[in-house]
Amino acid sequence: MKFENILVEKKDSLAQITINRPKKLNALNKATIKELNIAFAALEDDETTRAIILTGSGDKAFVAGADISEFADFSVEEGANLSRLGHEILFDYVANLSIPVIAAINGFALGGGLELAMACHFRVASDNAKMGLPEVSLGVIPGYGGTQRLPQLVGKGKAMEMIMTAGMISAEEAKESGLVNHVTTQEELLPLAEKIAGKITRNSSDAISAAIRAINAGFEEGVNGFDVEVEEFGECFGTEDFNEGTAAFLGKRKPNF
Numbered sequence: 001m002k003f004e005n006i007l008v009e010k011k012d013s014l015a016q017i018t019i020n021r022p023k024k025l026n027a028l029n030k031a032t033i034k035e036l037n038i039a040f041a042a043l044e045d046d047e048t049t050r051a052i053i054l055t056g057s058g059d060k061a062f063v064a065g066a067d068i069s070e071f072a073d074f075s076v077e078e079g080a081n082l083s084r085l086g087h088e089i090l091f092d093y094v095a096n097l098s099i100p101v102i103a104a105i106n107g108f109a110l111g112g113g114l115e116l117a118m119a120c121h122f123r124v125a126s127d128n129a130k131m132g133l134p135e136v137s138l139g140v141i142p143g144y145g146g147t148q149r150l151p152q153l154v155g156k157g158k159a160m161e162m163i164m165t166a167g168m169i170s171a172e173e174a175k176e177s178g179l180v181n182h183v184t185t186q187e188e189l190l191p192l193a194e195k196i197a198g199k200i201t202r203n204s205s206d207a208i209s210a211a212i213r214a215i216n217a218g219f220e221e222g223v224n225g226f227d228v229e230v231e232e233f234g235e236c237f238g239t240e241d242f243n244e245g246t247a248a249f250l251g252k253r254k255p256n257f
Contacts, residue, residue: 005032007057008039013050013201014194015043018057025064026056028112037089044099050205051197052097054120055104056113059186062105062129063113068138083143086112091144094119096216098209100200104193105129106186110168115144118153121212123180124196125171126189131179132168152219153179204241204257 007018017039019026043049056062071082094101094116103109103120109131117123117131125131133142133150141147142163151159154177162169171183184192200208210232218225236242241257248255 003035003039005029006035006039008043010043010046010049013048014053014197015049015051016053016055016190017043018055019063020057022058022060024067025061025108026058026113027065027067028063028116029067029070033086033090037093040090040094040097040101044097049099050201052099052101053104053190053193053197054094054101054116055106055190055193059107059126059128061107061113062103062109063116064108065111065113065134066144079140079143086144091115091119095121095145095149096212098212099205100197100208100212102193102197104189105131105171105180106189111135111142111146112144115142115146115149118149118179119145124182124184124189124193125174125180126186127171127183128186129171129174129180129183130168131171131174132166133163134166134168136163137166150179153177202257204239204245204255206239206241207236207245210236 005019005021007020009016009018017036019032019036021027021032040052043052071079074082101120103117103123105117105123105125107126107129109117109129111134114131114133133146135142135146147163150162154162158177169177171180174180175183182192214225214229214232217223217228244257245255
């Protein structure tokens, strides 16, 4: 796959998507959002892909926000449509992807950049990373899931403070608040993400997809996550991975998923 704004690499079962607009600090524009949608869809269709790492090019930014010039003159209706489409083709799309996505935050993750990282299934960050949602300083609110996913990760009070002050927090503070899982050096960031991905890919991809659906269900309004868990648990019994996993356990060998 060839793109103008992103790079896609694949090694065995692990894929890496790099947002590659270093002169713009990897800011999200319409074209980049569309390319990310195409890349994620293609990797999900590839049955050999079992984990995806998402990062930014260079050592300054994961994604330093959205391209404000594209929507500075939008009307109310255009603004709502911008948010709705973004959710549909990228942010919600990533959150509900059947393949686990790890965000490797290698610098600034601001606005839409932090929202994209939060849409991933979990996050690791370099020690120079800075994260925040500065939208209210522009007279708008986070529109790509920030007002919903940030409270889920750090709690309502912390999210209120971060959004209302438009301030940034350090990687260590992000770890303390539960926004990121691990903090490491810039040099060790991708090796750490790859190490975690390697642990994931040794397990059942069917079970991991089911776990993603069950976990996400617990955060959906009007959905009983426990009911979804019961259903997904039952469905696992009909998979080849379940047969292999249980046979391997009983036979005292490693499973071959």
